Amino acid sequence: MEPVNPNKAGLVFGALLGGWHTLWAALVALGWAQSIINFVFWMHFIKPVYVIDDFKFWIALVLIAVTATIGYIMGCIAAALWNWLHQ
Numbered sequence: 049m050e051p052v053n054p055n056k057a058g059l060v061f062g063a064l065l066g067g068w069h070t071l072w073a074a075l076v077a078l079g080w081a082q083s084i085i086n087f088v089f090w091m092h093f094i095k096p097v098y099v100i101d102d103f104k105f106w107i108a109l110v111l112i113a114v115t116a117t118i119g120y121i122m123g124c125i126a127a128a129l130w131n132w133l134h135q
Contacts, residue, residue: 049134054127061123066116073108076100 075081082100089096 051131051134052127054124054131057127058120058123061126062116062120065119065122066112069111069115070108073103073111076108077103 072081075084085098085100086096
């Protein structure tokens, strides 16, 4: 078995996590996020207590950058652990 490239794994995880939060930011911008979060809470038997704030572009950029960075770090760690366990 060939080792997993930590950089490539990091990029994949970062793209997935950043992409997911890009979708969330788009839902907020479109005004659809509150309805979706209310539905998600409802189907988990949770009474919605959170209110989605107005869309702010700079906050969306921070959200996407932070989650993509965390995803990259998680991907690198996962690949390193995978490689270490499969030596």
